[in-house]
Amino acid sequence: MTAETILSAHDRIRSYIHRTPVLTNRTIDALAGAELHFKCENFQKIGAFKARGGLNAVLQLAPHELKSGVTTHSSGNHAQAIAYAAREVGAKAYIVMPRTAPQVKKDAVRGYGAEVIECEPTLDAREQGVAEVIARTGATMIHPFDDDRVIAGQATAAKELLEDATGNRPFNWLLAPVGGGGLLSGTALSAHYFxxxxxxxAGEPEGAADAILSFQSGRVESAPYINTIADGLLTTLSERTLAIIQQHVTDIKTVSDPEIIAAMRLIWERMKIIIEPSCAVPLAVVLKHKDLFAGQKVGIILTGGNVDLGKLAF
Amino acid sequence: MTAETILSAHDRIRSYIHRTPVLTNRTIDALAGAELHFKCENFQKIGAFKARGGLNAVLQLAPHELKSGVTTHSSGNHAQAIAYAAREVGAKAYIVMPRTAPQVKKDAVRGYGAEVIECEPTLDAREQGVAEVIARTGATMIHPFDDDRVIAGQATAAKELLEDATGNRPFNWLLAPVGGGGLLSGTALSAHYFxxxxxxxAGEPEGAADAILSFQSGRVESAPYINTIADGLLTTLSERTLAIIQQHVTDIKTVSDPEIIAAMRLIWERMKIIIEPSCAVPLAVVLKHKDLFAGQKVGIILTGGNVDLGKLAF
Structure with missing residues (x-):
């Protein structure tokens, strides 16, 4: 992927997304001993950065493809992203969601006019659900991260952060959480080019520590165990995202759930904004490894704000 | 109070405060059937609009007054406002707080370098505490709302909202919650002049419905009963704020706690920002009286974001 791919993606999606603000907070800076700039994708359309990748993929489909609609399987933000993107271009969206997904998420997807197909909460059932949709409708599948168009879309968040942060001093670091690696790949490519x-x-939960293993071994690995509040980061990498991450990411650090919750609470209390547990992971890394970031300028992508207020961790 | 008083207040405090953003939200507009512009004082210094009034009062004290420090009694945002303002001018602050106030609030006040004097949680004990501080130190008392300097400071929030909201169409309504009436008086004066x-x-909780009675009778009345989640709005008006409110406010509407909580949840979920229950009151009024606001442009002052995340209503 070239710089031009990301620049084109940004031009393509610009009118469909919010240029989200970059916030700073003196209290958190003092606690961290660093200069932190937070890119607030919790304020993005659908409440998360995934609107970017979904739009960049859907907007590149040919008219005959759009006619048959789009499909994906997701329990979370990617479902809403594809539903939103499809609505914007007047296409049908068929979203396969595990029946255990929160009602509020199913309602949100339906709110964008998409058809929700419920399935058992296993990867097999989800993939079979999508296969059935494709057989029935001819819809095009948009993968949540194993897709260059999606990665280029996610890359635009870091591009905007680099453009909009205050001060002339260049960033020492950009930080993102890692799940399937779409955002991390895009962030790394934007840093590389721009x-x-x-x-x-990257920050990763201890209870979903697959990317750090994959980063070390060079193969897509599974997590030793899955147990974390950061439910947006459970996925493993793909060959595609791993290759980009190995080339352009300096390191991956893991943090525990108590560290994630403390960082999330700090952002809620001090910045007065609502973020998902997943996007507190990078700040938790900064607070755990202060030596790495002392006095430096650090950009952090806050990935989303879709939380279930009825089930809070504090 | 003239327009010039508010203009001067704004010039006086401008470099000490944030020019907080004005946010809009399509989903909430669709639900309300109106065009809502939210002035986000939850992002203000100390997390609430009260920084404005506190600063405008403290910045007008003479050097010999500042030398003896400032004092007030408050369990909430005014305590932090005076502590913050005093720190900015290098004066001592003595804050009388009920011993039942949340530890996090006492810590926040101490965090600004103020001395916290704990007292029993009654108005008598609070006033006696302040009297003792004054006898001991000669500090100047800054009342949370019964003070023209404070009212002029609070008026600057509405002034900024009028200046910064998108679109050329004038506002049909400005809405604020009412407790002691400092913010409401200031808002009404800014609307009147600018x-x-x-x-x-104004919006008022049913469980602290004193202002609506006072507005009707023309005398400062007490609430029939006090029982509301909107703990920033328990105070009665003063003669000063009642006079301004009677002259410049069109009406006061009450809402129930379930209505307040629903409006608060809507703002948290859809706007991804953290607001106090008190500042959900005006949106609750809009959603309850849709006929009043149908198709109109409405400005709402979100007063603050200082909530105890350990004790949420949902």
């Missing part, structure tokens, strides 16, 4: 010298680091 | 033709309406 801010050479800025290193990229 | 947006003639824009009406002002």
């Amino acid at each position: 801010a050479p010298g800025t290193r990229v680091l | 947006a003639p033709g824009t009406r002002v309406l």
Whole structure:
């Protein structure tokens, strides 16, 4: 993927997305001993950065493809992203969701006019659900991260952060959480092309520590166990995202759920904004490894704000 | 109070405060059937609009007054506002707080370098505490709302909202919650001077319904009973705020706690920002009286974001 791919993606999606603000907070800076700039994708359309990748993929479909609609399987933000993108281009969306997904998420997807197909909460059942949709409708599948169009879309968040942060000093670091690696790949590519010298680091929950293993071994690995509040980060990498991450990411650090919850609470209390547990992971890394970031300028992508207020961790 | 008083207040405090953003939200507009512009004082210094009034009062004290420090009694945002303002001018602050106030609030006040004096949780004990501080130190008392300097400071929030909201169409309404009436008085004066033709309406909890009675009778009345989640709005008006409110406010509407909680949840979920229950009151009024606001442009002052995340209503 070239710089031009990301620039084109940004031009393509610009009128469909919010240019989300970059916030700073003196209290958190003082606690971290660093200069933190938060890119607020919790304020993005559908409440998460995934609107970017979904739009960049859907907007590149040919008219005959759009006619048959789009499909994906997701229990979370990617479902809403594809439903939203499809609505914007007047296409049908068929979203396969595990029947155990929160009602509020199913309602949100239906709210964008998509058809929700419920399935058992296993990867097999989800993939079979999508296969059935495709057989029935001819819809095009949009993968949540194993797709260059999606990665280029996610890359635009870091691009905007680099453009909009205050001060002339370049970033020392950009930080993103890692699940399937779509956002992390895009962030790393944007840093590579638009801010050479800025290193990229990922945060991962201890209870979904597959990316750090894959990063070390060079193969897509599974997590030793899955048990974390950061439910947006459970997926493993793909060959595609792993290759980009190995080339352009400096390191991956893991944090525990108590560290994630403490960082999330700090952002809620001090910045007065609502973020998902997943996007507190990078701040938890900064607070755990203060030596790495002391006095440095750090960009953090806050990935989304879709939380179930009825089930809060504090 | 003249327009010039508010303009001067704004010039005086401008470099000490954030020019907080004005946010809009399509989903909430669709639910309300109106065009809502939210002035986000939850992002203000100390997490609430009260920084404005506190600063405007403290910044007008003479050097010999500042030398003896400032004092007030408050269990909430005014305590932090005075502590913050005093720190900014290098004065001592003595804050009398009920011993039952949340530890996090006492810590926040101490965090601004103020001395916290704990007292029994009654108005008598609070006033006696302040009297003792004054006898001991000669500090100047800054009342949370019964003070023209404080009212002029609070008025600057509405002034900014009028200046910053998108679109050329004038506001039909400005809405604020009412407790002691400092913010409401200031809002009404800003509308009167800077947006003639824009009406002002207040929201009040049913469980602290003193202002509506006072508005009707023309005398400062007490609430029939106190029982509401909107703990920033328990105070009665003063003669000063009642006079301004009677002259410049069109109406006061009450809402129940379930209505307040629903409006608060809507703002958290859809706007991804953290607001106090008190500042959900005006949106609750809009959703309850849709006929009043149908198709109109409405400005709502979101007063603050200082909530105890350990004790949420949902």
